[in-house]
Amino acid sequence: METKKRPAIKRIKYYFLYLLVKTILLMAYYSPRKLVLYFCGFLGGVSYYLVGDARKKTIRHLTMVYGREKSNEEIQTMAKQVFHMIGKNAGDVMRSVHMKELACFKKVVRNLKSEGVVAMLIDQDTKVKSVFVDFMGMPASTPVGAALFAIRTGAKVIPMGIYLDQDNQQQLKIFPEVQITTTGNEADDLFNNTLTLSKASEMLINQDPTQWVWMHERWKTKPQIAS
Incomplete structure (x- = not known):
């Protein structure tokens, strides 16, 4: 049974995403934590403008919960901060999970x-x-x-x-x-x-x-x- 190939545009996108993740992992391993958090927070902030579907969901869900007490401008500010903080927190994850250590995950789970x-x-x-x-x-x-x-x-x-x-x-x-x-x-x-x-x-x-x-x-x- 032949496996269906992804469209070329998706293959290119995933390839560059893979390179980006590898670059961040490498950077996270060798760079000071402060620089990693700044860079990943910046990427998170940029992604707010690039991932339209996730941005819309974030704004919609924040509005569902906080819409009665916050203005549209405040909701949008919160949404931007959500992406920024996800980026920064991802930076710490990248620092703690180096590619060479992925094989140890099962051991960690067993120990827990x-x-x-x-x-x-x-x-x-x-x-x-x-x-x-x-x-x-x-x-x-x-x-x-x-x-x-x-x-x-x-x-x-x-x-x-x-x-x-x-x-x-x-x-x-x-x-x-x-x-x-x-x-x-x-x-x-x-x-x-x-x-x-x-x-x-x-x-x-x-x-x-x-x-x-x-x-x-x-x-x-x-x-x-x-x-």
């Missing part, structure tokens, strides 16, 4: 699992088992994995997030343990605890909204309306 710590994201609309709970004032399909794991194992749930502060230092924000409630009705427990965890992630995002991925289609999946 052996220590009994699991990190889970619940602020994304994915195809995993999910329930609709309130997120930023709107129903959002939210993964139940974290709640299910906590209910069935008794594991503690500690909300945390990483953000870049004004001094360009990565800070780990750790919040108090979330109390997981169990009633014996797993469906209700999954919903209620996922809602609680969703509110915790909402609290993290509101610490600095410009450092969340607003171009992600968080409210893409819609609840089915019974006919």
